[in-house]
Amino acid sequence: MEPNLIQVINALGKEKNIPKETIVEAIQAAILTASRKKYGTEENIEVEINMQTGEIEAYLYREVVENVEDASRQILLKEALEYDETIELGDEFAIRLDVAELGRIAAQTAKQVIVQRVREAERAIILKEFGGRIGETINGIVMRMERGDLIVDLGKAEGVLPQRQKIPGERYNRGERVRALIKNVVDSSKMPQVILSRTDPLFVAKLFETEVPEIYEGVVKIIKVVREPGQRSKLAVVSRDSNVDPVGACVGIKGIRVQAVVQELRGEKIDIISHTDVVRDYIEKALSPAAISRIAVNEEEKSAWVVVEESQLSLAIGKKGQNVRLGSELTGYQINIMSEEEYQRTLKEQQEEAETEKESYSKSLEEISKIRGVGEKTASAILNAGYRSIADLASATSDALSAIPGVGVKTAEKILQSAAELLKEAAEKQAEADALQESAESEENHETGNPDGSEMHQESDPA
Template identity: 50%
Template sequence: MNGDFIEALDQIEKEKGISKDILIDAIEAALISAYKRNYGTAQNVKVYINRECGEVRVFSVKNIVETVENELLEISLKDAKEIDSNYEIGDVVEKEVTPKNFGRIAAQTAKQVVVQRIREAERGIIYDEFINRESEIVTGIVQRISKGNVFINLGRTEAILTPSEQIPGEVYKHNDRIKTYIVEVKKTTKGPQILVSRTHPGLVKRLFELEVPEIHDGIVELKSIAREAGSRSKISVYSHDENVDPVGACVGHKGTRVQAIVDELKGEKIDIIKWSDDPEELIASALSPSKVLKVIVNESEKTALVVVPDYQLSLAIGKEGQNARLAAKLTNWKIDIKSESQYQEHSEDLIQEQE
C-alpha cells in the first residue's frame, strides 16, 4: 500500500463520514488474520500501518519469561537482552517479520475491509433513516414478487410487503407505484429489513393527513379508525375550530379529497363521521349510512342498544355484520342492534313480566 491509499481513506472519511482511524484499525486487525492464514503461523503478531505513507509492517510479539515453554509466544530474558539490554521479565518483545510479498496481500485485504465497512456504514445510515420513519407512509415501486412477498424499491433500499399485509384481492405488478405504511424496521446482518403494510389502519390515517391540510395543521383531529382492508373503513373526526366542518374538510370539494384516498386503496369504501363526547350521538353516527331511532347506553358495561327502522335493520348490521362490527370498533362500545318492531316486542314482554 502507498500514499494514494491513505489519500483514498481521507476521501472516504469526507464523503462517507467513516473515520480514517477506524478504517485503519479495522484493516490492521484483518491483516493479522491474513498473515496467519497465508503464512501458517500460530505466533502472536501485530500489524502497523503508517498513517502518512501507508507502509505496512508485521511484528511478532513475545512475552519475556524465565523458562520458555512455547517459542512462538515466549522468549527468554537472556535472548531478549541481546536485542535490548533494558528488557525485564514480563516485558514484551516485538520483532519485525514482514514477508517480502506481503504488500499484495495487504492491499487486497485492505480493499475488502474498506468495501465491507462502507457497506456497513451505508446500511447503518439507511437503518437510522427508516427507524425514525416507522408508522409513516412511503411511496415505492414494485420491484419483484417472490413466494407471495412483494419487494418494493424505496430508492436506496427495498421494503417487504408480506402476504398478511396485502389487501385481499389487490394485484401488484412490476413497476407499479404504491404507497405503504412502515410497520417495523429490523436490523439484520444483511442490512435493515423494512416491513410495510397496505392493510394497517395507520395507512388510512396517514393518507388523510396527506390529503387534508386541516388534519396536517391540527385543526381537524382524526379520533379513531376502524378498518377491514379492501372492503370498508370508518373514521371519526373532530374539529378544534367551530368554523371548520371536520367531515366536510375530509370529504373535500365535490368529494375530491376522500376520492383520492379511495382511489389509492383501490375502491375501499370510507365512512367519515363526526366524533362526539356524547356516546349516544357517536354510536348513532358510527352506524352510518343507517338511520338510527334510539340509542340506549349502559355506561358501566359500555354496551349500547340501538333501535333502527325495520327496513333499515339489514343496512345497520351490514353485509355479514360488517357495518355493526366496524361501528363497535370505531366507538369502542359493544353494540346490539334491534329493529323498531323487535324493540317494541321486547318492551312489551318486559311490561308483561313486570305485571
C-alpha cells in the first residue's frame, strides 16, 4: 500500500499543478498533527517519508537523563538501556511510532490537514499565476451556469464570467469554448475566483493585438478604445512607422483581420480611425461613417459643435445617440450635432440678435453722448460699465461712476448733474406732450357730442 503513496503524491501534484515537495510537507504535517493528538501536544515527534519506498516513519524523541523532570521530553537512562545498550546520558532516544495505530479520529485529522495544506498551496499558485495575467485574454471551456454567471474551466483554475460581463444576447452551452479577458482575481473564502470579461474595452484591444502583428510588435499602437458591447466599438490607432498605415494594418487584406475580431464579438460593428492631435480632424474621424460639413471647437470647455447635411444627421447621431456618444468618449470632447438647416436658422437668429444689439448700443451711445463733457470715448467706457441710458446714470452714485476708466470724481459729479438736468427736461417735455394730447382729445370729444369721453352705443330698433 505504501508505494501507492508516491503515485498519489505524483498524481495530485500533476492534477493541481502543485510541487510534490509541498504535498510531502502537507502529509508530514498531517501525520505530526495526528500523532500529537494521540500521544500529546508536548511530545517531541518528527515525521519522515521515504520517497523511494513510500514508507511513513514517525519518531518520538526523548533526552536520556538520570532523573526525569519532563516526562514528555525525557526518559530514564535505565529504561533507554533496555532498548539500546550503547546509549548514554544526554543522548536522544528515538521511539518509532506505529502510524497504522493512530486510530480513526487521528486519521481523519490527518486527512483534514492534508486537504487544507493542498488547498492553501493551490490558492497560492492560482493567485500568483493569474494575478500576474490580469489584462490578458484566455481561452476556457464552459462547465456550467450559476445564477446567470458562466463557470469556465481554465485548466489550472475555474473562471467566472458574470452576467454583466457577457456581451448582450450571446448564449453558451456546456462544453463550448469561450475567450475572455482576465479582469481580476479575487481571493474568496473558498478558492480564488478568476473574474472574466467580454465587455471590457481592453478585450477588443487584446483581440486586435492577437490578430494584428504590427500591434503586437509595437509598430502600431492603440491609443484608446470605447465601446457599447454588442453594438459598436471605436478604436483610435497611430503608427510609429510612417510607411505603415495604422488603419490598413488593423483592417487587413480584404478586411480579414477586423472580421476575425467582429466574429469573436458576435457581429459588433467596429470603427477604426487614425489618431491625430488636430482636434477638428480627430472629431471628424471619430464621427465616422458620417460626413461632416463644418466643426466649431471650444478647446477651453472641451466641447464642439458639428454641422452635417440633413441626410447625414441620423448617421452622425447614431441609434439612440450611440455614434455621437462614442465619439465624445473617444475624443474627450462634448460633441453637439445639428443639421445644416438648423445651423443656418441659428446663424440667422444670431445675426439678427447682433444687429439688434448693435442698434441698441448705437442708440445708447448717442443718448449718453448728449451729456455735457462726455465724448464718444468716455461714452463707450460708460456703456461698457453697464449704464445704457441717462436714467441709469441719474440713479448711479459718484463713487460708482468715478470707478469707470477715464472718469474722475469731478467728471462723475458733472455727469450726475447733467444727467439729472436732462432727465428733468425730458420729463417736462413729456408732461407738455401729454397735456397737448389730452387737450386734443377733449376738443374731439366735444365735437362728437361726447364731453366725458365715454363710448356711445346705439341700441338696435327691434323690428
